[in-house]
Amino acid sequence: MRVAVVGAGIVGAxxxxxLVRRGAHVTLFERKQPMAETSRASSKLLHGGLRYLEGGHLGLVRKSLRARAVWLEQAPHLCEPLQLLLPVYADVGRSRCTVGLGIILYNLLARDDCLPRGRWLSAAKVATLRPELRRTSLEGAYAFYDARMDDEALGNYVVEQFCAAGGRLECDREVVDINELSDFERVVNATGPWALDLRRSQPGQPSHTLDWVRGSHIVIDRHCSAALLLQVPGEKRIFFVLPKGTRTLIGTTEVRQPGPDNPGPSEDEIGYLLNAHNHYLTPIAPRSDVAEAFSGVRPLLRSADNPSAATREWAFERVGKVLHIYGGKWTTAQLQGEEAATRILQ
Ligand SMILES: Cc1cc2nc3c(=O)[nH]c(=O)nc-3n(C[C@H](O)[C@H](O)[C@H](O)COP(=O)(O)OP(=O)(O)OC[C@H]3O[C@@H](n4cnc5c(N)ncnc54)[C@H](O)[C@@H]3O)c2cc1C
Known part of the structure; x- marks a missing residue:
């Protein structure tokens, strides 16, 4: 079967x-280069998503933890386990009991993989691992494991595997209308944030609406000795402080926007991330310490008023010979791709 896949982000790749592993003749169309958009602007985590437990998304967390294990086994040269500390303060954030319950559940859901289980560390131990962390009211921290990756390199690895298996990649080729692909027996629309644009070239209303939620990161020129998951002061949201080579990656924001195009990080978002960082870590990082800032637009399924609570699940819509893909996350893209392949070959 001749199949066209449009969009070489991680989901399309x-x-x-x-599809190519199942014997289809596949051409992957990308209007820029592979991983040019959201898939290279992630927090670089292959994770179950501890915070999704609070919303009751146990099925998604379980799937994501399994997907994390697959990436680690398949491409150990491009991803590795990462210990994260989740500090517990008496004066801000969730209580030790709440976080502890989440960690127990996370341990249970990840029971088949070989990463160390989450555990409690005393405030003194935390201070040795992360001396720059504010110690006032610090009760201790939970240490747990996820994995980190180079999203661009790991995504390009998938594209290389696709090409090595006989797939054809066409870069700098925008598909404006599905009808341009009439030579193909099947088409997959995997254009992420732009999925509804391509869907418009077919009749009827799309079955799903997308929620375009921009997320920004900043990089500061400072060594990060231990990865942290912290609660934004005055909010329920969490943010990450992660090692990125010799630097520190801080993210992310969640700004709902009216369309898919990425305007880049705003000064407000940069200030928000710096303030959150400076609440917990010394010395204070001024604006001039920001060496880099980048953003990506999440193609989320519209499911909640608060974008933080929006599901990271995915959905499909079949219209004639075309399968449209909506939503998802990096970690679970292989599962999403397998499911898409099964559906389009039916
Ligand atoms: C700030 C942020 C942090 C995140 N962190 C994580 C994380 O740590 N872990 C995790 O699991 N997930 C994370 N995510 C989610 C994850 O990054 C996304 O779910 C995923 O990258 C989306 O991939 P995609 O392939 O659907 O979209 P994209 O990567 O945007 O790919 C779509 C591709 O389609 C191409 N395209 C669009 N229109 C056309 C057209 N008409 N013709 C041809 N090509 C076209 C685009 O150029 C693009 O390359 C994060 C997201 C954001 C924004």
Missing amino acids: CTAWS
């Missing part, structure tokens, strides 16, 4: 790879 995984779908194309899965």
Whole structure:
């Protein structure tokens, strides 16, 4: 079967790879270069998503933890386990009991993989691992494991596997209208944030609406000795402080926007991330310490008023010979791609 996949982000790349492994003749169309958009602007975590437990998304967390294990086994040269500390303060954030319950559940859901289980560390131990962390009211921290990756390199690895298995990649090729692909027996629309644009070239209303939620990161020129998951002061949201080579990556924001195009990080978002960082870590990082800032637009399924609570699940819509893909996250893209391949070949 001749199949066209449009969009070489991680979801399109995984779908194309899965299809070619099943014997389809696949061309992957990308209007820029692979991983040019959201898929290279992530927090670089292959994670179950501890915070999704609070919303009751146990099925998604379980799937994501399994997907994390697959990446670690498949591409150990491009991803590795990462210990994160989740500090507990008496004066801000969730209580030790709440976080502890989450960690127990996370341990249970990850029971089949080989990463160390989450555990409690005393405030003194935390201070040795992260001396720059504010100690006033610090009760201790939970240490737990996820994985980190180079999103661009790991995504390009998937594209290389696809090409090595006989797939064809066409870069700098925008598909403006599905009808341009009439030579193909099946088409997959994997254009992430732009999925509804391509859907418009077919009749009827789309079955799903997207929520475009921009997320920004900043990089400061400072060594990060231990990864942290912290609660934004005055909010329920969490943010990450992560090692990025010899520097520190801080993210992310969640800014709902009216469309898919990425305007880049705003000064407000940069200030927000710096303030959150400076609440917990010394010395204070001034604006001039920001060496880099970048953003990406999450193609989320519209499911909640608060974008933080929006599901990271995905959905499909079949219209004639075309399968449209909506939503998802990086970690679970292989599962999403396998499911898309099964559906389009039916
Ligand atoms: C700030 C932020 C942090 C995140 N952190 C994480 C994380 O740590 N872990 C995690 O699991 N997930 C994370 N995510 C989610 C994850 O990054 C996204 O779910 C995923 O990258 C979306 O991939 P995609 O392939 O759907 O979209 P994209 O990567 O945007 O790919 C779509 C591709 O389609 C192409 N395209 C669009 N229109 C056309 C057209 N008409 N013709 C041809 N090509 C076209 C685009 O150029 C693009 O390359 C994060 C997201 C954001 C924004």
